[in-house]
Amino acid sequence: MLMDAKTAAALDEAKTRLAEEHLTDPNVVGVAKGFRTRDGELTDEPVVIALVRKKRRAALVSRSRLLPEVIGGHGVDVVETGEFRFSGATKAAAATPIAERFRPPLQGAGLGSLADGTLGTFGCLVRDRTDGSICVLSANHVLANFGATAPGTAIVQPAPLDGGAAEANTVARFKRAIPLVKGVGNTADAAIAQLEPGIDVSSTVARNLMAPISPTHRAIGLAFLASVHGGTFMAKIDTVLAQLDVELLTPDSTVAAVEGGRIEKVGRSSGYTSSVVLDTTARVFVDGYSFDDLIYAQRFSLVGDSGAVVCEGGNGRTYTPMPAIACRMLGAAGTLYDLPLDGDNAYLDQARDEFFGESAVGNLVVQLVYQNLDVAVNRLEAATASPEEKAEAQRYYAKYRALVIGLLGDPGSAVQLSQENVDDIRTVFAGFSPELVTLPEKQALWVIFDDVIVPSVGRTRAGLLEYMNDPAVYRRVVTALREIPGLEVDDTYGFSGR
Structure with a gap:
């Protein structure tokens, strides 16, 4: 779906x-332009998209903070994205950080400013056009601490928080940054530091997790801002350079x-990840800074990945890791139904990482459980x-446990979702008591059942993952979930609507 230049210019205005009118509202984090999604389906209506931390019904929002339905003659689509923050501001918790x-220092490794104690990622090497010197590219808030760092300040690898807090670990010295200014629209968060004499040059990526940048593996952006579940804003690489x-x-x-293009990167905290571009004209407001004309992707970076260079490629679904789901829900359900x-x-955990974690809909389900x-x-207890x-629950447990375990262990399984499986799911949904599932929640479950589960009959595991990665299917699920009062939904995927 294409937008003509005249419409795009009008939407930008x-x-x-x-x-200007609403980014001062702490609930509004950004704006983008795209096409409206209605009833879970993408339409051809060009709109301005308002990105909010939490989407609330109009009746619950004060009139002074209520977002307009129309602005400049164009509709406004309000979409929930969750919280965003600079991803290099604090130490990250990761299973195997590249620390x-x-x-020589390698692309994707952790680094930071010795004086400021910052933490981020070695983006790549670049050549300074002003003097021909070789420099490290990363984020401004990593190399320059939002402009507070003096030129010549030591940049160390590993980062100070990763054990590199010594002058002997210096690999470069801060040279210059793209200024970050509050109250105006910024388009990038980036800086360079000149390599120290005697530091060798290499285009290899840390741990060989990704191919080097080249004419056949081109760079598209620089990651610098992440949400709590990995939603990532990137500056466009040509803008940065x-x-x-x-x-x-x-x-x-x-x-x-x-939009729709597959991307990959290697970062200090999340290592190698691959996702899909969801927007190329996004605008975001965080910590007093406004950014325009950004790229956005789902579950693509974490705290400490700031400065990572993003390239085209990958499978589009190797996402940032999620922490283990607490087993107390299983324990409570087991106690209720006398199940082990x-x-x-x-x-x-295997289902989360090796099945649900491989699709957009699955990731939404995982996040829904966490939140x-x-x-x-409490309801189960x-x-x-x-x-x-109890007898019915035990019957289904005995019927499906071995089957599910077998499917989890065989990614290439040819077993198909049968009509009998779907009928069993229908029976389970129908049997949820009001103590466990409220009426609005059950209504949403039936929408998901009709729109997602019923059309999945005959699909194998691979086919199910492909179907659950369909943006239209994802939007239908999100639309159904948003109708549930009080349900916490962190929708950091597909806010553009395109």
Whole structure:
């Protein structure tokens, strides 16, 4: 779906007006332009998109903070994205961070300012057009601490928080940055530091997790801002290079991002990840800074990945890791139905990482569990189950446990979702008591059942993952979930609507 230049220009004007009037609202984090999604379906209506931390019904919002339905003659689509923050501001918690010492320093490794104690990622090497020197490219808030760092300040690898807090670990010295200014629209968060004499040059990526930048593996952006679940804003690489007056070491190695394009990167905290571009004209407001004309992707970076260079490629679904789901929900459900679920936590984690984590819809389900875990556990602990309900639960457990475990262990399984499976799911949904599932929640479950589960009959595991990665399917699920009062939904995927 394409937008003509005249409409795009008009929407940009309306987007600027919306930002001027509402970006001071702490709930509004950004704006973008795109097409409206209605009833879970993408329409051809061009709109301005308002990105909010939390989407609330109009009746619950004061009139002074109510977002307009129309601005500049164009409709406004309000979409929830969750919280965003600079991803290099604090130490990150990651299972296997790229925190070791590399000589020569390599793209994707952790680094930071010795004086400021910052933490971020070695983006790549660039050549300074002003004097021909070789420099490290990363984020401004990593190399320059939002402009507070003096030129010549030592940049160390590994970062100070990763054990590199010594002058002997210096690999470069801060040279210059794209200024970050509050109250105006910024388009990039980037800086360079000149390599120290005697530091060798290498285009290799840390741990060989990704191919080097080249004309066949082109760079599209620089990651610098992440949400709590990995939603990532990126500056466009050509914007970064032009404003810093630098160039990549290999010519013809950049390309413009396109919506739907697969991307990959290697960062200090999340290592190798691959996702899909969801927007190329996003605008965001965080910590007093406004940014325009950004790229956005889902579950692509974490705290400490700031400065990572993003390239085209990958499978589009190697996402940032999620912490283990607490097993207390399994324990509460096991107690309610007299089932040995405590021993199945490993399979639950496997299902999360090796099935649900491979799709957009699956990731939404995982996030939904995290955010609403206390409510679910409290309901399970307060509920009672009749002997008949316990017997029915035990029957389904015996019927499907071995099958599910087998499917989890065989990614290439040819087993298809059968009509009998779907009928069993229907019976389970229908049997949820009001103690466990409210009426609005059950209504949403039936929408998801009709729109997602019923059309999945005959699909294999691979086919199910492909279907659950369909943006239209994802939007239908999100639309249904948003109708549930009180449900916490962190929708950091597909806010553009395009």
